[in-house]
Amino acid sequence: MTTLSQQVSNRPIPNPKKSLITRLNMGTGLIVGIAFALATYYSMQTTLDDATLNFQRNNQVLLATMFMWSIGFLVGIGAFIGPFRWLIGKDLTAEEQLYLAGDGQGIKRYFKYCTDHKVVGIQYLWGVIAMLAVGGSMAMMIRTQLAQPGAKFITPSIYNSLVGLHGITMIVAMIIVATGPFGNFIMPIMIGAADMAFPRLNALSWWVLFTAIPVLCSAWFLGGIPTGWTAYAPLSVQAGPGMNAFIATIIIFAVSTAVAGANITATVISMRAKGMTWNRVPIFVIGATISVALAVPAFPTFMVAMIQTAMDRTFLTGFFDSNVGGSGWLYAHLFWIMGHPEVYVILLPGVAILMEIVPVFVRKPLFSYTAAVVGFAGIAGLSVLVWAHHMYMSGWLPMLNGPFMVTTEMISIPTGLIFLVILGTLWNGKPWLKVPMLGVYAFLWNMLIGGITGLYLSDVPADNYLHGSMYVTAHFHYTLMGAALTGAVAGLSYWYPKMTGRMLNERAGYISFWFVQIGFQILYLGMFIAGAEGQPRRVSDYAQMYANSNRISTFGAYLIGTGFIVLLWAVIHSWRNGVIAPMNPWGAKTLEWTVPYPVPLVNFDTPPVVTSDPYGYGKAVK
Amino acid sequence: MTNTKRAASAILSTLLGIAVVGAVGITLHTLSADALRGKLVATKSADTITVDGKNYPKASVTMGVYPDRATAVEHGSKPTKKDYVQYGPSNHVVLPAHTYVTMTLHVYDSGDKLNNPYFGKVVGTIGGTINIDGVDVSSVAPDAVQHTFTLHGLPTSSQDPLFVNVPLPHVEVNDKDEFIPTKDPGTNNKGHTVVFSFLTGGKGEYVFNCEYPCGDGTYANFGAAMGAYGYMSGKVTVA
Amino acid sequence: MSDHNDVHLEPTPGERFSKFLKRGDIRETLAWAAFYTAVFVVLGAYFYPKWMPTVMSTDMKAIERLMVVFTFISAPVCGFVMSIFTQTLRHRHKGDTPPPDGPMIRNNRLGVAVFSGVASLLTLTAVIYGLIELNSSAEAATKDAPNALVVEVTGNQWVWSFNYPSLGVESNMLNLPIDRPVIFRITSADVNHSFWPVQLGVKADANHLATTLAQTTPTKLGTIDVKCAELCGLYHAYMETSGEVMTVSDFNNWVTAQGGHSA
Ligand SMILES: [Cu+2]
Ligand SMILES: [Cu+2]
């Protein structure tokens, strides 16, 4: 019997001699991208009016160059072939579409404009790993500088750049850390779909994001950024040429998230298997969908803020310049209207992964599916009403501090539900402490600390003391790293068998887990103390009195760094040498465990029919 | 693959990873070391001086403010920053502790208005004055300043406070050629010579920066040379 | 469950509750929860005041109290979470095969309702307490305003400067007389900064061409560290100065020495 996927593989590829599609890949993308960039740079350098202020001129040239690189790369990799065909009234042939799906092209398809969601998932995974590695290394540099007072390691400008670039690299990485690899690779299989709703948009979202990576790196060679990842105006309007790299990165990234968000949402709404009613959708899918759906309205405001910053820098428009009637508060609003929902965009998929894991490893149904959905939806709904809690001290409108404090603290109610779902599932169970399950316990503790310290910060009088201090830094690392990243790492060890066909090295997984989690507690305990003692955040140097707490933090950071290197080794090593994984190593009931490895091109030979939710574990209680 | 081989691979890879991150750190550290172009150590003299009934040894140091790269060899090497104004010959000054330090600044730049007129006042020098081309003054008009030498640091229990603010008078010539200094600071009489003294406390690390908005074209004119480390900013070590 | 019931009467809610409390797993949970709650209460009450700097103003006092009270409010939540955390870990499944099936509990409406109710009540307590503190500091500010000392604070990249308009003094130090209300009028000469005299428990951003108000009353003699809490570029870390809360006569002497006139 030939399976559907074998039939698919035997189909002819488009004439390799003639078709342009077969010749385009990352290499042609790089060539065209660099050509576009160089052409833009030199033509603008020669034609731009010399009388324009140097500062403005530089910004115009650099921004244009960066955007043209991005567009050029996408042209070169063939992202616009489909739209171009539509323009001339045609579409891709069936063979060409199959070719784009990477059918039968082995490892090469990972370097092409490939529409297969599984390929895109792996591309995202390595993209995320690279970003986390770079962002993590920057964190090591930051902690090395702060290991002792006196700024003995690096200059304040390099330090400030590290702080800002660590921030934005990690934020971007964390936004896609779960929805990128797992949302693309696993989620369509989980809902019983053959692919995403818009496969070409899927490829587009990854490759657009890819073009942002060199742009962000270029910030280093343009003098760095002094603003931190919040890029507050007017400091960002004053900043040097490196700021253009930041602006371009955000604009490009916002396009990518919009595309990815629309695609994932559409897929979940329209591509679910027969019988998968809304109350049978796996909870990870719910969490990831709410997360990307929240990102869709949130990111454009950041993009707009960046466009305005760019205009202030290139044409002196003065959106944020109070000298000509602009306002820094405008920036702060636009930023935080994105900024607060964004933390939940990061958090929800991570939590949802853990909710997917708990039932499997305690062999009990997910406790109160409704509470989980209400919790997610409640968090997402409230999160758009709380942004000005970052502006209590800004002087913008102190009258509204009270209302924003109320909405912010109300978030602890749906967050409580999230806890309840996990605790209720654990309740009276006998957890099987495999690597994925350890993440659940780490999450409970970290999110507890992160949540409670958030309660202090949400309170206006207490925030009078804590705002802008190291306490805030420790708080949000507990939520974003301690909770969300822990969830994503748990997800990686959970789905690794499905994505690679092999088990992730277990011993390395445990070693990494303990290094990371112990180091994490040490690092941020030190940082909470430094913050409570009154050390401001983002400082390249500090007074002697904070030396002890900072030394403790740096020690913890090195443990985390070591732990993640061990994890990286495990991921690479097990990919080639790991124990071959059975189809369903954890005995889970979601659909992705019903397909073999390698997952066939169209995922399922026969479209699955769903008759219950995937949490039917356990013995019935009398 | 045997367990031993696997463990060896894991440990070696981990060490390699640490080495890679370490190498990045060393690179950044090396880059940082150049940023201030060496140390400028104050010259100690055998004399002592009595201030408020206490005896202090004396030391002196001479620096300049150079309007652009073309006029000073010591100036920054980055071509994109060639028109950045800069303190020189170094931006890292080393002063002896508990000493009466006399600083001489040769300054050649034009200037305009301060963002905050407060920095037109002399603060923290002996007698609250500075000597400009032989005349003692206690302030400079806030719209006739070219730069300021503003020395400060973290208030910390482990080092003595030190705050000095010296406004540097601008050169009232629009034609830059007339006050371009030569390589040897102080030989061109079109600039100003500003002399002032202050007392250092115990050992400690301080920074100085300029409070005159000379980062042209940027918001509040505090970007460019003002925002790039080692141009209008630097550090002072009291040793 | 119905081992000794010969009369088929529905148990009253009270009976059910006391039976519920006698269950082994419930008792274990409650014991752990009580233990962890106590731990968090002790930690909060002990460590925050220990870590936070000397209380030198009315506002700082309120802040420290708030930190402690909030720890008390959240302690039961921590207790509950850590209780189940500990309890399930103690009963963990060992071995390389999946554990046996657990009880198939899909929901417990009463449990969810009680949990949400308690969580909401605790949140409400925190909200109300916060609002009361907010209001009382605002009231104190209005009451104290007439005889307050006005200090104009300017953030400059990367130095603070202070102007005492009623005294004719400008300084790089923030010196204040004890027990007299002080109003800070905060602005910036360039980018955003955040004025933070640490021991006074005051924080307010400095914005260009706008004035932000903050108010407090220093209540203890000693040194104040003034910091910047908003990243403002190159030397943000060094944008610090100090000041002192002084006796009234010391303060007047300082004002005179600065060439100002006594208040
Ligand atoms: Cu927020
Ligand atoms: Cu200057």
Ligand SMILES: [Cu+2]
């Ligand atoms: Cu600052």
